[in-house]
Structures are given as C-alpha cells and as structure tokens.
Amino acid sequence: MPTERLTRWLVSGPPFLFLLLFFVLPSLIMVVASFRHPGEFGGLAPLFPTQPGEEGGLTLENYRVFFGDWIYFQIFLKSFVIAGLTTVLCLVIAYPLALLIARSPRRHRDLMVLLVVLPFASNFLVRVYAWMIILGPFELLFTPVAVILGMVYVHLPFMVLPLYTNLEKHDPTLLDAAQDLGANAWHRFWKVTFPLSLPGVFSGSALVFIPVLGMFAIPEILGGIGDWMVGNMIKEAFLGVRDWPFGSMLSLMLTVCVLAVAGLAAWFAGRRLRHA
Amino acid sequence: MPNFWLWYASLLAYAFLYIPLVIVVTFSFNDSKLNAEWVGFTLEWYHRLLNNTDMLLAARNSVLIALTAASIATVLGTMAGIAMHRYRPRLLPFMVFTPVAMPEILLGVSLLIYFLNSLKPLLSTVGVEFDLGLVTVIIAHITFCIGFVAIIVRARLAGMDESIFEAARDLGASPWQTFRLVTLPLILPGVIAGALMSFTLSIDDFVITFFTSGVGTKTLPLEIYTMIKVAVTPEVNAVSTLMMLITLAMIVIAGRVAPDVLRAKA
Numbered sequence: 001m002p003t004e005r006l007t008r009w010l011v012s013g014p015p016f017l018f019l020l021l022f023f024v025l026p027s028l029i030m031v032v033a034s035f036r037h038p039g040e041f042g043g044l045a046p047l048f049p050t051q052p053g054e055e056g057g058l059t060l061e062n063y064r065v066f067f068g069d070w071i072y073f074q075i076f077l078k079s080f081v082i083a084g085l086t087t088v089l090c091l092v093i094a095y096p097l098a099l100l101i102a103r104s105p106r107r108h109r110d111l112m113v114l115l116v117v118l119p120f121a122s123n124f125l126v127r128v129y130a131w132m133i134i135l136g137p138f139e140l141l142f143t144p145v146a147v148i149l150g151m152v153y154v155h156l157p158f159m160v161l162p163l164y165t166n167l168e169k170h171d172p173t174l175l176d177a178a179q180d181l182g183a184n185a186w187h188r189f190w191k192v193t194f195p196l197s198l199p200g201v202f203s204g205s206a207l208v209f210i211p212v213l214g215m216f217a218i219p220e221i222l223g224g225i226g227d228w229m230v231g232n233m234i235k236e237a238f239l240g241v242r243d244w245p246f247g248s249m250l251s252l253m254l255t256v257c258v259l260a261v262a263g264l265a266a267w268f269a270g271r272r273l274r275h276a
Numbered sequence: 277m278p279n280f281w282l283w284y285a286s287l288l289a290y291a292f293l294y295i296p297l298v299i300v301v302t303f304s305f306n307d308s309k310l311n312a313e314w315v316g317f318t319l320e321w322y323h324r325l326l327n328n329t330d331m332l333l334a335a336r337n338s339v340l341i342a343l344t345a346a347s348i349a350t351v352l353g354t355m356a357g358i359a360m361h362r363y364r365p366r367l368l369p370f371m372v373f374t375p376v377a378m379p380e381i382l383l384g385v386s387l388l389i390y391f392l393n394s395l396k397p398l399l400s401t402v403g404v405e406f407d408l409g410l411v412t413v414i415i416a417h418i419t420f421c422i423g424f425v426a427i428i429v430r431a432r433l434a435g436m437d438e439s440i441f442e443a444a445r446d447l448g449a450s451p452w453q454t455f456r457l458v459t460l461p462l463i464l465p466g467v468i469a470g471a472l473m474s475f476t477l478s479i480d481d482f483v484i485t486f487f488t489s490g491v492g493t494k495t496l497p498l499e500i501y502t503m504i505k506v507a508v509t510p511e512v513n514a515v516s517t518l519m520m521l522i523t524l525a526m527i528v529i530a531g532r533v534a535p536d537v538l539r540a541k542a
Contacts, residue, residue: 012359026390096285121523126516130296214379
C-alpha cells in the first residue's frame with residue numbers, strides 16, 4: 001500500500017534525518033579526525049592539502065603517541081578505578097533504599113521515589129559545589145576522596161531507580177516460601193532477593209559507571225592537580241592545546257571502553273537470566 | 277534484609293542526598309562573604325543577582341534554548357517513539373538511544389568538530405555565516421533530548437491495546453485522523469512528560485553546552501561553572517537556590533500532569 005509506506009516515511013523520516021545529520025555524521029567525522037594532523041593554529045589540518053609541502057592527509061601518529069606512553073594508560077586505568085569505586089559505593093547506598101521503597105505500601109512509593117529524584121532538581125554543578133562547601137573545612141577538598149564522593153552523590157539516583165523498578169516486580173510469596181523453608185532474614189536476602197535483582201544491579205551499574213568514565217567537571221572542581229581523568233584529557237585536547245586529532249583519538253578510545261563495559265553488563269545480565 | 281537495617285540505611289541515604297542542598301540554600305541567606313559559619317539573615321545575594329546583567333542574560337538564553345530545544349525534541353522524539361513501536365526499524369533505536377547512553381563529553385566534542393570543521397566551511401561556500409552560538413546549542417540539546425522523549429512515548433504505546441488503532445482504521449479513519457483522534461490523546465501524558473523532561477535536561481545541561489556554545493553565548497550552568505572556578509561568593513548559592521526552585525516546580529508539575537516522567541530515567 002503506497003499510503004502505508006508514505007506514512008512510515010513521514011513518521012520515521014524527520015527524526016532519522018536529524019540524528020543522521022547531528023549524531024551519526026559528527027561521530028563518523030570524529031573517527032576520521034583521529035587519523036588527521038593538527039592544524040597550524042589548532043583544529044584540524046586540511047584533509048586534502050592544496051599547496052605542495054603542506055601537511056595533510058591521514059596518519060597513525062596520534063595512536064602511536066597514545067600507545068607509546070604509559071601516562072595515557074595510567075589515566076584510563078585511574079578513570080576505571082574511580083568509576084568502579086563509584087559504582088560499588090552507589091550500589092551499597094542505593095540498595096537498601098530501593099528495597100525499602102519497593103517494600104513500602106504502594107501509596108507511599110511514588111513520594112519516596114520523588115524524594116530520590118528531587119535532588120536532581122538542582123543543577124549538577126550546584127550539587128558538586130555543595131561538596132566544596134562541606135569538604136572545605138575538612139582538608140578533604142582537592143583529593144581523590146572528594147572526587148569519588150562527588151561522583152557518588154551526583155550519580156546515586158541512577159542506581160536507585162533501576163534497582164527499585166526491578167525489586168518492585170518481585171513476587172513476595174517467594175520470600176514466604178523461603179521463610180517456611182527455614183531461611184532467616186539474611187538468607188532470604190542473599191539467596192532470593194539479591195540474585196533476582198541482578199538485572200537491576202547491572203543496568204544501574206552501567207548507568208553509573210559509563211557517565212563517570214567520561215566526567216571532567218567533578219575532577220576539575222573537587223579534585224587536585226593529580227586527579228585528572230580521561231574526560232579532563234579530552235577537554236584539554238580540544239579547548240586547551242586545541243589538538244583536535246589527539247582529542248578525537250582519546251574520545252574514540254573512551255568510546256571503545258564504554259562499548260566494552262556496556263557489552264559486558266548486557267552479557268552478564270543475559271547469562272544470569274538464562275541460568276536463573 | 278531485616279527492616280530495622282533497611283530503615284536505618286535508607287534514612288542515612290536520604291540525609292546524604294539532602295544535607296548538601298540544605299547547606300547551599302541556607303548559606304544563600306547568610307550575611308557573610310564566606311561559606312563558613314552562619315552570621316545572620318540577608319537577601320543581599322538575591323538582590324545582587326537581580327542586578328547582575330550577565331546572569332540575567334544567561335537566564336534568558338537558558339530559557340530560550342530550553343523552550344526551543346524541548347519543543348522540537350518533543351515532536352521528533354514522539355515521531356521516533358511511534359515509528360519504533362509501529363515499524364520496528366533496525367537503525368533508528370540505535371540512533372535514538374546511543375546519545376542518551378554515552379558519556380556527554382563524546383557528543384559535545386564530536387559536535388564541536390562537526391560544527392566548526394564541516395558545517396561552517398560548507399555553509400560559507402554558499403554565503404551563509406555560521407558559528408557556534410544559540411543555534412548550535414539548541415541543535416545539540418535536541419539530539420540528546422529526542423532519546424528521552426522516544427523512550428517515554430514508546431513505553432506508553434507498548435502498554436496499549438493494538439485493536440484500538442485497528443478499529444479506527446476499519447472505521448475508515450485516515451492515518452492522520454487515527455493519529456490526531458486516537459493515538460495522540462492516548463499518548464499525551466507521555467508526550468507532556470517528555471517535553472517537561474527535555475526542558476529540565478536542556479536548562480540544566482552543562483557539558484554539551486560547554487563544547488557547543490562558543491565564546492559569546494552564556495547559559496546559567498556555564499555562568500555557575502565560571503563562578504565556581506573563579507570566585508566563589510554566596511551569589512552562587514542564591515542562583516543555585518533559584519534554579520532548584522524552578523526545576524523543582526517543573527518536576528512537581530510533571531509528576532502531577534504525567535506520572536510517566538518519574539519512571540522514565542530507569
């Protein structure tokens with residue numbers, strides 16, 4: 001039917017075109033940029049040089065520099081450690097909260113969720129800045145501890161919400177059955193509730209881990225000179241020294257890490273579901 | 277876990293979430309230049325804020341950007357949500373959800389290269405002046421808001437009985453009539469939730485705006501960033517408190533009009 005095809009085109013076309021133009025194309029251009037030379041005054045050197053002797057074309061130089069120096073590996077590793085610690089702390093703080101909300105009477109749940117979402121009502125910079133005030137007198141400001149604290153604070157709701165959504169769906173009769181079979185409270189939690197909640201744990205972890213990996217503002221505001229993460233390197237490459245090819249290469253390396261983490265989380269969640 | 281522990285741990289978590297914000301609000305009324313101890317009540321910081329032309333201009337920009345970006349993102353996101361539900365396309369979901377899922381800095385820097393290195397020279401060959409500014413920020417905000425709207429709209433459609441749409445078609449409604457008279461009224465709470473969410477995301481965005489705004493265009497988060505990095509005065513507390521109030525109002529309205537918004541993030 002022609003009208004059916006026309007409707008389909010009219011509905012999917014505009015968002016498709018917009019995202020093609022302002023998401024897919026920019027991403028592809030960034031991939032190419034990572035193989036280019038930096039321009040004389042920053043930015044990118046021409047892809048097709050017009051004058052003889054002018055630098056241009058494609059190069060592997062950015063990757064050679066990256067893989068030739070430990071420092072970049074160390075900063076990526078440190079970002080992973082900070083993201084990992086943040087995720088674990090978020091999980092520890094969020095789990096009891098999500099569980100309590102899921103087990104509360106239905107009429108209280110929306111309000112309790114709202115109370116978790118509300119801190120989001122302030123700008124993310126404001127929430128980070130609040131920790132500047134708090135940590136200032138304790139000599140904790142400009143330390144890795146401050147960075148992780150800020151990270152946990154800003155990302156906590158991302159862990160609470162998927163956990164709560166999962167826990168809310170659990171069948172309470174399973175816990176009754178476990179109790180009838182003689183399981184105490186802790187056993188019921190570790191043998192029934194927690195294994196069933198793993199999909200929520202994995203999606204929450206991905207929602208925390210991935211944004212933390214690319215963060216630059218929190219290390220900049222709460223961290224010290226030594227607390228740079230991948231995001232700070234990328235920001236500096238683009239807006240500081242204006243070496244766009246190197247910045248693009250770093251961004252691509254970050255993308256690879258993000259894809260690996262997301263793939264791993266999906267794989268674990270899927271495997272868990274099959275065995276459950 | 278036993279209930280006693282749950283309550284204890286949850287109360288601590290709620291305290292952790294709220295104490296920093298309470299401190300910011302409190303110090304915004306403090307009659308001292310330092311955020312160290314309570315001296316006395318004052319409205320001076322709010323007064324200064326109202327006479328700060330940079331800040332007012334930034335606020336105007338923020339609202340302008342958020343209104344435009346949210347309107348366009350809502351239309352495009354609703355279309356994407358419907359398309360994904362109805363036609364199950366293979367590429368579109370990837371294009372819609374990836375900008376939401378990846379670290380913001382990646383979208384920011386790829387758009388920075390694209391705007392300055394591709395679009396600007398391309399448009400100048402046809403005589404159009406193009407540079408980073410309001411337009412590029414709006415485009416960038418639309419890109420990441422589309423996904424949020426699409427998620428909410430698609431979730432709403434997923435819970436619906438398909439036979440309603442079939443009935444409308446059987447009764448001779450054109451696709452447009454079906455949409456206007458059946459689909460839209462049913463998904464409206466989701467659409468409104470998506471619009472309000474886009475507005476809040478846009479007005480709060482720092483990272484993507486930071487890379488796509490260029491030198492001249494300031495928004496409230498960019499101003500806050502500069503204040504935090506340059507000279508921290510209680511004016512930051514005041515503007516923070518005001519922004520909190522605005523977004524708070526948006527969330528309360530969203531929760532009333534369209535409860536879908538609270539579950540969208542998960």
